[in-house]
Amino acid sequence: MAKVLEYNAVLSKREDLTSSLGIFTVVPDVPLPAGESWFEPGQYMVLGLNNEAVPELGAVQRPMSIASAPEVTDSIEFYIRFVSAPASKNPFTHLLWKCAEGERMFIRPKPKGHFTVADTVGWDDPRKKVFVSAGTGLAPFVSVVRSAINREPGRDLGEYVILHGASYADDLGYREQLETWSSESGLHYVPTVSRPGECPGWEGPAGRAEDHFRPERLAELEARSGLDEGGMRPENAVLFVCGLQGTIGATIERLLERGFVPDDKKLRKAFEVPADTPSSIFYEQYDSDPVVDLTDEGHVAVLRDTLHAALAER
Secondary structure: OOOOOOOOEEEEEEEEOOOOEEEEEEEEEOOOOOOOOOOHHHHHHHEEEEEOOOOOOEEEEEEEOOOOOOOOOOEEEEEEEEEOOOOOOHHHHHHHOOOOOOEEEEEOOOOOOOOOHHHHHEEEEEEEEEEEEEEEHHHHHHHHHHHHHHHHOOOOOOOOOEEEOOOOOOOOOOHHHHHHHHHHHEEEEEEEEEEEOOOOOOOEEOOOOOHHHHHHHHHHHHHHHHHOOOOOOOOEEEEEEEEEEHHHHHHHHHHHHOOOEEOOOOHHHOOOOOOOOOOEEEEOOOOOOOOOOOOHHHHHOOOOOOEEEEHHHH
């Protein structure tokens, strides 16, 4: 008999931004720790559902980044996209999209993950925190900024830069809130759409989030980020990238010539990074494709030489 999950939470609210994109709020049966921050922004939790329509398929569980702040202790918010072409025969989002408010579900109680400011550079790091997100990869960064505001109401948010890429303007979740933080609190928010021709009225940047790191666009990004021209370097900024392989890989490769070093152990080994060289790009990946094809020795050699030349100039 297929394994069945014992439900321990309620889907208290769902906000459908589009037919395939939504914000889901979950309330666990066991109250969250009151009066304390119970997770680090950037962590994830595992959600689960039983396939009641096809019981023989059993249950499915998937990790989802938390979008709410740890200071919120009455519910947990997730920013989720419907997977139209899933690899699994029992896709989680196909079950989730059938759930109405008030229905039961499963949540693994312990948050996990080290894709956090605290576990990488520390909250007291003075550099710009540049958050690069594709689609729902925005979720952990919304959590970071929300927590910063909760911990210090009225604070200036100029140390944070959020690049959010989506196919269409309607897919730019949390846009209104991010624009408010930008105008009122100094957050550097740069939304971009890859299909501007299909978005009437869109006047913002076009392309993918990682396109801001093309050489011809870096000066514009630096200006938008509050950096001097040429200032997008590890001495002044640290990058966090969340999303699919394409966004992560392109960001890493395009910033090697600026001396940014990825945190990934395999990449550091392939690029022959000295052990005492600190990392300056951290990432959370939503797929399993290699962010850089390390089997392409010629390409890896070019990337390695590019990084070493940049490090030698510092």
